[in-house]
Amino acid sequence: MTTAATPAALPPETLVITGWSAVSPYGLTRQDFASGVRAGAKTAVQADPALGTLPSPDVCLVPGFDIKGLLGPSGTAKMDRLTALALVASDGLLKDADGNRVVETDDRTGVVLGISMGSLENVTNFLKQSYTNALPFHVDAGRIPFGSLNHAAGATAIRHDLKGPNTTVAGGRVSGLLALNYARRLMSQGRATKYLVGSAEEFSAAHAWIEHTAVAAGDSTPLLGEGCGLFVVEHAGTAQRPALAAVLAVETRVDIDDDPKAAVTACVRRALDRAGVTADEVWAAVPCAAPTAAGRAEYEALAALLPAGALGRVPSMELLGDTSAASASFQIQAVLGVAEADPASRGRIALVSAVDRDGAVGCAVLRLIGEHA
Amino acid sequence: MSTAQSPAAPRAGVPADRRRVVLTGLGAISSIGTGVEEYTAGLRTGRSGARPITRFDTEGFGQNIACEVPDFEPERWIRNVPLDDMGRAGQFAVAAARMAVEDAGLTEADLGERQAVISVGTTDGEGHDIGVLVEQEIAAGDPAAMDPVLSRRINAGRLTTVIARELRMPNVEPTTITTACAAGNYSIGYGLDAIRSGEVDIALCGGADAVCRKAFALFKRFGALTPDVVRPFDKNRQGILTGEGAGILVLESLESALARGAHIYAEVLGYGLSCDAAHPTAPNRDGIARGIRLALDDAGVERDEIDFISAHGTGTKANDKTESAAILDVYGDTPPRTVAVKSMLGHSMGAASALGAIACSLAIEHQFIPPTINHVETDPDCPLDVVPNQAVDAEVRIVENNSSAFAGNNAILILGTYGERV
Numbered sequence A: 001m002t003t004a005a006t007p008a009a010l011p012p013e014t015l016v017i018t019g020w021s022a023v024s025p026y027g028l029t030r031q032d033f034a035s036g037v038r039a040g041a042k043t044a045v046q047a048d049p050a051l052g053t054l055p056s057p058d059v060c061l062v063p064g065f066d067i068k069g070l071l072g073p074s075g076t077a078k079m080d081r082l083t084a085l086a087l088v089a090s091d092g093l094l095k096d097a098d099g100n101r102v103v104e105t106d107d108r109t110g111v112v113l114g115i116s117m118g119s120l121e122n123v124t125n126f127l128k129q130s131y132t133n134a135l136p137f138h139v140d141a142g143r144i145p146f147g148s149l150n151h152a153a154g155a156t157a158i159r160h161d162l163k164g165p166n167t168t169v170a171g172g173r174v175s176g177l178l179a180l181n182y183a184r185r186l187m188s189q190g191r192a193t194k195y196l197v198g199s200a201e202e203f204s205a206a207h208a209w210i211e212h213t214a215v216a217a218g219d220s221t222p223l224l225g226e227g228c229g230l231f232v233v234e235h236a237g238t239a240q241r242p243a244l245a246a247v248l249a250v251e252t253r254v255d256i257d258d259d260p261k262a263a264v265t266a267c268v269r270r271a272l273d274r275a276g277v278t279a280d281e282v283w284a285a286v287p288c289a290a291p292t293a294a295g296r297a298e299y300e301a302l303a304a305l306l307p308a309g310a311l312g313r314v315p316s317m318e319l320l321g322d323t324s325a326a327s328a329s330f331q332i333q334a335v336l337g338v339a340e341a342d343p344a345s346r347g348r349i350a351l352v353s354a355v356d357r358d359g360a361v362g363c364a365v366l367r368l369i370g371e372h373a
Numbered sequence B: 001m002s003t004a005q006s007p008a009a010p011r012a013g014v015p016a017d018r019r020r021v022v023l024t025g026l027g028a029i030s031s032i033g034t035g036v037e038e039y040t041a042g043l044r045t046g047r048s049g050a051r052p053i054t055r056f057d058t059e060g061f062g063q064n065i066a067c068e069v070p071d072f073e074p075e076r077w078i079r080n081v082p083l084d085d086m087g088r089a090g091q092f093a094v095a096a097a098r099m100a101v102e103d104a105g106l107t108e109a110d111l112g113e114r115q116a117v118i119s120v121g122t123t124d125g126e127g128h129d130i131g132v133l134v135e136q137e138i139a140a141g142d143p144a145a146m147d148p149v150l151s152r153r154i155n156a157g158r159l160t161t162v163i164a165r166e167l168r169m170p171n172v173e174p175t176t177i178t179t180a181c182a183a184g185n186y187s188i189g190y191g192l193d194a195i196r197s198g199e200v201d202i203a204l205c206g207g208a209d210a211v212c213r214k215a216f217a218l219f220k221r222f223g224a225l226t227p228d229v230v231r232p233f234d235k236n237r238q239g240i241l242t243g244e245g246a247g248i249l250v251l252e253s254l255e256s257a258l259a260r261g262a263h264i265y266a267e268v269l270g271y272g273l274s275c276d277a278a279h280p281t282a283p284n285r286d287g288i289a290r291g292i293r294l295a296l297d298d299a300g301v302e303r304d305e306i307d308f309i310s311a312h313g314t315g316t317k318a319n320d321k322t323e324s325a326a327i328l329d330v331y332g333d334t335p336p337r338t339v340a341v342k343s344m345l346g347h348s349m350g351a352a353s354a355l356g357a358i359a360c361s362l363a364i365e366h367q368f369i370p371p372t373i374n375h376v377e378t379d380p381d382c383p384l385d386v387v388p389n390q391a392v393d394a395e396v397r398i399v400e401n402n403s404s405a406f407a408g409n410n411a412i413l414i415l416g417t418y419g420e421r422v
Helices: A030-039 A067-071 A081-094 A120-132 A141-147 A151-160 A172-188 A205-214 A260-275 A293-305 A324-339 B036-045 B088-103 B127-140 B158-166 B180-196 B213-221 B254-259 B285-299 B317-331 B349-366
Strands: A015-023 A109-115 A166-170 A194-201 A227-235 A245-254 A282-286 A349-355 A360-368 B021-030 B116-121 B172-174 B202-209 B245-253 B266-275 B308-310 B337-339 B398-405 B409-416
Touching (some): A015 A030, A015 A324, A081 A151, A109 A151, A120 B127, A141 A151, A141 B213, A172 A324, A172 A349, A227 A324, A245 A260, A260 A293, A260 A360, A282 A324, B021 B349, B088 B245, B116 B349, B158 B172, B180 B398, B245 B254, B266 B285
Parallel strands (some): A109 A194, B308 B398
Antiparallel strands (some): A015 A245, A245 A360, B266 B409
């Protein structure tokens, strides 16, 4: 069944995506992201020497990401890149190009952000100062607040005066889906009326070297990406803006047997079941495309379960590099970007999956319901 | 706009058919005792966890006291996953989870394919490992020298997935919550919501952190590290001691607990989350008060029903004064007795409010109120009965457990005697 569902036809408690923003290797805006994805453009560039010695010459950085230029001089001198990525994405989510607020918020608007391990550049720099300065506590106090793993979510709340539940979840590539499920669950319990939800990862030399040394035998140094993808999610019955997609299911699992293909298969099957759709109905599927054995197993699992055309509908996330915690949000946004230019997408089912080094597996099933230009 | 003076907003859209949630297992690893019995004894007798730091070299800091866990034997609890797959925080989390499910009388066969939430809160995760990696890079003059065993295990997401692997539970939602020093209460609240909604019957929730150089240097730099002992709400308090450990609680639907005849420590009555949206590090009176009101409202509890508050109570000038003011804003001139278990445990960061919640559960179980130790003279800015130095026997039915974090995050949990409320 592929009957087009309209927001009016959705049960009022259905979680719907009513807005999104992406700060990505394709650029600073949602439009940059959507057009980049649709073009299947590569984003890898040769790293600027200012980043320091890196294990690999190429990176997928957000182009033109000048923190002070984008966020102003106040409070940005010592800001970590992760926080800045989240703040620029939150501006893009809540404001129009002229800086006017276009999304209403109140004291019960929540924020939940998925991460891997925050700003590794901030924490490793802090520790280097502690190890090498004259005294071990002679560290730059101005940078300390940015080293808190929950800082980016808290800073987003401060910037936009968002006093609802404010949470940071960690789960690497699955963190965007964990965050989405967190928002869904807290909204279902009446703790928030609306959520800013998404996930973010920063690129730094510290991150690159840790990933380089963590690579499994047989894998090569990963091409790393970065960015932040954010959504506004609401309940269909009370949504203040048109729904772009309904979140039908978010399911997670842990691969406890070092068998990622089996774990992804089980997770996807249950997500489809919870969503009340069959595998045949999946119009587009986007795996996280991790450059690891688990990433390859994820692809095989989807290919075995889903219709032949589904995996080719959206260009591979490899084009963005391994964006770690940002990836699951970017995957959903890649589907939305493709769908907004394809009227045939309306009412169709999209599926996004993710696998993480630490064993987490996730899958979200969406129904695409956006209007088209 | 909600302020400390206005009532909590009405909870539109709250499902009427929320299920009741109870605590059926506790796992505690702390500087004052590991295991429920030892932890209870520590709380009752007002033990201090302060001792010289062994984890890292403290030369140059001018002080070397923290609340380390002195007697941790990971191999006693961790059987299925190689110990090298996790750092010390992960070992604490897994061991406490094993302890909690055994305390709940749940076997691996009981858990198995059962759908569950595993949620562990943390501030620094494997921050100690990151410190070691940086040391290796500096020593070799080359970041390629970093040990892959450590670089693979530093992401905080592992704190929950490794519990799933150890307990052989594949069918779980592994949500690590990194909302710093309020993360333990956040995690317990998340488990409450997951079970209340009917989506799962069981959740393993709490927090874990390990003493590390990063936290020690950070609080020293902020002038928030006491040179000797922690004196929450005392006129002469000088700051925190960093601490460590883990607290994991088995949350279970009441139906599930009754069906298997499980021992019930307490009922999880509700919780509240508030965000100050004001300052990245300073505590906020209105934000804390709003969180308390949201929690009372969620629990359906009146202010005069709270028998004692387990405060965030870090022992810093700013926290204790601000938290006291927020408590008075909510409770008026006759607040409940308010104790700070951090006087005994130090600040165990992400584990802190989880160990606080376990302390509350044990207080309900054994009908006592743990003390605030090291207390000499109550600060006039903190006009509270802090139960100084000696635990007291008391009728304890409903308890509030406070937590706050950098970035303006407050999480307040309400626990009650099972059977008291219908």
